[in-house]
Amino acid sequence: MKRNVLPGLRLSLGVTLFYVGLIVLLPLAALAVKAASLGPAEYWSIVSSPRSVASYRVTVLAALAATVFNLFFGLALAWVLTRYRFPGRRLVDAMVDLPFALPTAVAGISLTALFSANGWFGSVLGQLGITVAYTPLGIMIAMCFTSLPFIVRTVQPVLEDLDPALEEAAQSLGGSDWTIFRKVILPLLSPALLAGTSLSFARSLGEFGAIIFIAGNQPMKTEITALLIFIRLEEYDYQAAAAIASVLLITAFVMLAITNWMQARALRYTVKG
């Protein structure tokens, strides 16, 4: 085996491990220790209290709804951006990143302004009997906004690399567009779609800034889990904050594992032999 001649391993790896240890791992370990210092019974009673469970329910349901919406809208957006040419396409492509670039607090207050009872959208929806602001629907909209780019940006490169010959072959065999989409294109896209979906869902579960302005934040009804942690801290109930935060942290790790697995799978499909 050839000896590596490049210098700087000790310095660069040392800096990396120190930084990752101090900035990322130490705080997470401290949180885990704090949560573990509660006895099992106490821990369980906090994380399974009715108010906690209600917060998981509203967070997960809104995140699911937002992710399903983004699955369709994100796929349509990626499709339109890669397959069609129309004036303003580049501008739309750039604007897709706005939810990533716009600070969440800013997104939160502007979505609230749009959807509140006398806002541009809220007043119109109000006449139809739909209230968005300060309801779970508002939480869903905020999640839709912040997590939309994930699906577009994971699907887009796969759509761009799709070999036209596959479609041509299916067309020459007499397949209709819808059949070809379902039987040829969708299976090729599905690993990327799944990966984007899990990223979008994970982001929605942890989102805070964009949601709290529009959510109404009523305990048991429109209180997301991240906000419940914040409230427990304001009440100086550090143990409850640690316990509930550990639930979000464990969920994040599970989602991370799922996403990594899906991306590895997606990679296997997209890399051409």
Place this chain on the structure above:
Amino acid sequence: MSDTNHRRKPPRVGDAPLFRRTLIGIVLVLGALLILAPLVIIGVEAFSQGWQTYVATLDHPDTRHAIMMTVVTALIAVPVNTAFGIAAAWSITKFDFPGKRLLLVVIEIPFSVSPIVAGVAYLFVYGLQGIFGPLLDAYDVKILFALPGIVLASMFVTAPFVARELIPLMQAQGRDLEEAATSLGASGWRTFVAVTLPNVKWALLYGVVLCNARVMGEFGAVSIVSGNIRGQTNTLPLHIELLYHDYQAAGAFASASILALLAVFTIIAKVALERRGAGRRKALGTDAAPQGNRP
């Protein structure tokens, strides 16, 4: 063969004019409602009470202090994160060592962790009920509810930003050039500056721009560690929340307009850098698969 060049390309799936127009129409309308409208409303609301209110808000000492806090935080967190990103990319792409894949996963953890969880986690390190809290208190060192806490929390949420732009690119470029430079007697630093950096400069800048946008806009993690002390530990996003809950909507939107401008600038910079090849991922999962430098 020459007539193939003149033949029209066969229509692909979804190219039927009616379907095409309908889909473009739906996407543009939804996009305008969900993405464009939130940006437009910021400007409208910011000037809803006239120029004077707008200028007065931005000129208010609390706003100016919040802007300063945000800029100072970014001036510390972004360069430190950039140095980390370069060190991480250098060690991961130029050497082989056990645990490399694990290190890659750990670097990406902050992407998956809710900013609120990050803030709480920092509380249990530097807060009074945390590991170092009592010690820091004994020596009267303030980390939480002060600038250091804000900087640390910002560094957590943006830790992967620079590294993940550099790693795939430096992985793809291999080690041959650096090895040649070193064997000709260049020092490590010289090799990096003269050989590696020119090849990755746009990707580096891309990571820096995105990192900066996130640091300046971070809300959840910072709102926990800052303590929200008006005129002291408020960054711009926290100041926006404070004004908003004080029923000063126009002021909140005026402050938000600065961050919205930053977002627009970030997107323009992103597009410009992508034209130079930064941030382009051919396919998914550009996770740096370990490539031995030689068979």
